[in-house]
Amino acid sequence: xxxxxxxxxxxxxxxxxxxxxxxxxxxxxxxxxxxxxxxxxxxxxxxxxxxxxxxxxxxxxx
Numbered sequence: 001x002x003x004x005x006x007x008x009x010x011x012x013x014x015x016x017x018x019x020x021x022x023x024x025x026x027x028x029x030x031x032x033x034x035x036x037x038x039x040x041x042x043x044x045x046x047x048x049x050x051x052x053x054x055x056x057x058x059x060x061x062x
Contacts, residue, residue, distance in 0.1 A: 011036070 015032065018024035024032075039045065 015024070015029050019026065019029055039048070
C-alpha cells in the first residue's frame with residue numbers, strides 16, 4: 001500500500017510539472033488521469049501492480 005501511494009504521488013508530481021511547464025495541456029492531463037482511473041478498475045490493474053512491484057523489488061539488487 002505504501003508503494004502505491006508513493007507512486008501515485010510521483011505520477012501526480014510529474015503531471016503537475018508537465019502542466020506547469022506547459023508541456024502538457026489541461027485536456028491531456030485530464031485524459032491521462034481519467035485513463036489511469038479507469039485502467040485501475042479493469043483486469044489490467046493486477047498485472048500492472050505486479051510489474052511495478054517487481055521493478056521496485058529489483059532496484060535494490062542493481
